[in-house]
Amino acid sequence: MLKATGLVKRFHEVTALDGFCLDVAPGEIAGLVGHNGAGKTTFFEIASGLLSPESGNIAVKGQVGVAPQQLALYPSVTVRETLRFFGGLAGLRRAALKQAIDRVAEELLLTGELDRRVGILSGGQQRRTQAATALVADPAVLLLDEPTVGADPETRAALLAAVRRRAKNGATVVYATHYLPELAELGATIAVAKNGRVIARGTGEELLKGLPGEVRVTLDGDEELAVTTADPTATLAELLRGLDRPVRAIDIRQPSLDDLYKELSHVA
Ligand SMILES: Nc1ncnc2c1ncn2[C@@H]1O[C@H](COP(=O)(O)OP(=O)(O)OP(=O)(O)O)[C@@H](O)[C@H]1O
Numbered sequence: 001m002l003k004a005t006g007l008v009k010r011f012h013e014v015t016a017l018d019g020f021c022l023d024v025a026p027g028e029i030a031g032l033v034g035h036n037g038a039g040k041t042t043f044f045e046i047a048s049g050l051l052s053p054e055s056g057n058i059a060v061k062g063q064v065g066v067a068p069q070q071l072a073l074y075p076s077v078t079v080r081e082t083l084r085f086f087g088g089l090a091g092l093r094r095a096a097l098k099q100a101i102d103r104v105a106e107e108l109l110l111t112g113e114l115d116r117r118v119g120i121l122s123g124g125q126q127r128r129t130q131a132a133t134a135l136v137a138d139p140a141v142l143l144l145d146e147p148t149v150g151a152d153p154e155t156r157a158a159l160l161a162a163v164r165r166r167a168k169n170g171a172t173v174v175y176a177t178h179y180l181p182e183l184a185e186l187g188a189t190i191a192v193a194k195n196g197r198v199i200a201r202g203t204g205e206e207l208l209k210g211l212p213g214e215v216r217v218t219l220d221g222d223e224e225l226a227v228t229t230a231d232p233t234a235t236l237a238e239l240l241r242g243l244d245r246p247v248r249a250i251d252i253r254q255p256s257l258d259d260l261y262k263e264l265s266h267v268a
Pocket residue numbers: 011014015016034035036037038039040041042043069
């Protein structure tokens with residue numbers, strides 16, 4: 001469980017958080033989206049105890065696993081030693097620790113890298129190692145700040161599956177990303193941050209309700225009818241009823257999270 005209420009954090013003249021509220025239940029993945037500088041990383045730093053807010057409250061129940069946006073790894077040790085260190089910090093010992101390392105390495109496609117030094121790994125492998133440090137001990141709360149930046153499609157899929165598995169087992173997850181299709185894949189609820197606050201919160205379906213989609217009908221002779229509408233399917237039916245010419249192509253575009261993001265950019 002994680003509950004943030006009215007967090008305020010200033011850095012000199014910059015107000016990074018300005019009444020930031022977020023409530024995430026066990027088993028829920030909350031996708032945290034928002035433009036650069038919206039306050040996402042500052043929120044993670046407060047939630048993980050690295051920074052204190054000037055006011056507001058943060059309650060985090062249980063052990064926390066963090067994958068920060070900036071890679072924070074020791075280059076001179078191996079992946080196995082790294083995971084031993086983080087698993088050990090979380091209280092895992094001996095057989096349980098070894099088992100947890102083998103399992104997370106398998107999940108994140110790191111088995112072949114376990115005995116390589118972190119400093120010689122590729123950027124994507126380092127990113128996976130960073131995620132593995134957060135996941136290795138199966139913490140109750142996971143804070144993942146853009147964990148798939150620079151990841152290839154296979155890595156991305158492996159990481160998303162590992163996160164989904166943790167949530168299914170009851171973990172509370174906050175997942176920041178600029179890549180919105182990931183949130184649909186994760187079955188995440190969404191929190192949109194802007195200027196240090198969460199300005200929209202709900203399931204993707206709830207937030208997309210009422211946003212317009214688009215219907216395009218191409219007629220014989222290449223004439224095109226394009227309509228922006230709250231209900232693309234009904235509008236299409238109506239358009240087709242009124243046509244007396246053959247139709248060559250139909251294209252329906254339902255509103256997407258990208259549309260939501262654009263729409264909210266204009267909200268104060
Ligand atoms: N240590 C710091 N000192 C001064 N300003 C800071 C510090 N950390 C963050 N800020 C400022 O606070 C604001 C919020 O930054 P933050 O990193 O939380 O945004 P973000 O939503 O994570 O952005 P991004 O999507 O680029 O990662 C920015 O204006 C940033 O410059």
